[in-house]
Amino acid sequence: MSTAGEPHRVQSIAGKCVSVVPPQYVQPPETRPTNLSTTTGEVPSLPSIDLGDECIARLREQIGRACLDWGAFHVVNHRVPIDLLDEMRHMGKSFFEDCNMDQKLQYSCDPNLPASEGYGSRMLVASNDTILDWRDYYDHHTLPLSRRNPAKWPHFQSNYRQVVAQYSDCMEVLAKRLLGLISESLGLPSASIEEAVGEFYQNITVSYYPPCPQPDLTLGLQSHSDFGAITLLIQDDVGGLQIIKDGEWLTVHPVPDAILVLISDQTEIITNGKYRSCVHRAITNAERARLSVATFHDPAKTRKIFPVFKPPVYREVMYGDYVSSWFFFSPIKGGGLIPEADSSIEDVRKSAKMSIHIYLLDFVLSVKELNGLSTVLKTTIDLKMKMAYHK
DSSP states (O other): OOOSSSSSOOOHHHHHTSOOOGGGGOOGGGGSEEEEEEOOTTTTSOOOOEOOOOOOHHHHHHHHHHHHHHHEEEEEEEEHHHHHHHHHHHHHHHHHSSSOOHHHTTTBOTTTTTTOOOOESTTOOSSSOOOOSSSSEEEEEESGGGOGGGGOOOOSTTTHHHHHHHHHHHHHHHHHHHHHHHHHHHHHHHHHHHHHHHEEEEEEEEEEEEOOTTTOOOOOOEEEESSSSSEEEOOSSOOOOEEEETTEEEEEOOOOEEEEEEEHHHHHHHHTTTOOOOOOEEESSOOOEEEEEEEEEOOOOOOOEOSSSOOOOOOOEEHHHHHHHHHHOSSSSSSSOOOTTTTTHHHHHHHOOGGGHHHHHHBBBBBBGOOOOOOOOHHHHHHHHHHHOOO
16 A cells, blocks of 8 residues: 655654644644543543443433433443453554554555545644644544455454454444434434434544643644544543533543443434534643544435424435535534524624634524524634634
């Protein structure tokens, strides 16, 4: 495979023991993290749900409450072998830490595509002016099977490809089970959300966050909500994921053997805003590298997504148009799409100062059914606009 790709990786920069991060990684003051703690107990209320609970009614209630209050929750006793979780983390860490740069660059993403498969550091970067995340990643295209080409995956460890394929299959089963329980928690038939999403387009992204000399100036992953239906994430023990709750960024400490579930934008649309996608980010630290594995379950680009409840709060949207609208018109990354009446859409337009960048919201939200947008969304949009056009 070609070694052509981006000339720099974050791991290479960190390996030079720099004391100052390059300017393209420096966040503007309004988006810099102020809460850098990754200690345990900081988010004691983030639900941890036991999927082994034999009382289905209680399980539905717990999942519904977690979706309503957080848009995120941990699951334990999830039927995914713990050894497989450990192997997946080990494979990812080994790729980043045991392979030299020349070996890794053999698997470089196509730098001309925003989300191509392989090894990179600029996923969904819309322009050269974009402020960059302090992370490298390896993105695997795993479902449907017609997209799965293990020949594109590393083979420095003989079982790397086998582990990724097995992990993909287990995550698919769990994602379908969770969407079924989420549907049932809303009084819908179990298959409702899964049928609305259609065939899963699954990507597995291993993210590597090297130690950063100035964690107060950078983000490992900028504020966003995920495009698709549901994201399943595992971490190592370092910590660094943060979610927004009641307008505050809270650190989610890893729970041993658990899988973190994040509700994504299309599920918010399908549920008509009853359950909202989780706005999250990753912070950095100066001492230890961090690794996470996120498994995204998205609709096909040609899939039309619309609410299953009436009257609809969101307009019907083709998923490919939704993603393209973000990439070509907005740096909001989905924006949360939170329909709550705290501020008017016109207020959001004024705060953003560039109405074209609210295109994504106009495209999806049915203004007729909407009184306004939440303070959290207004703040998110305002900060992302300033970030994108900060000079």
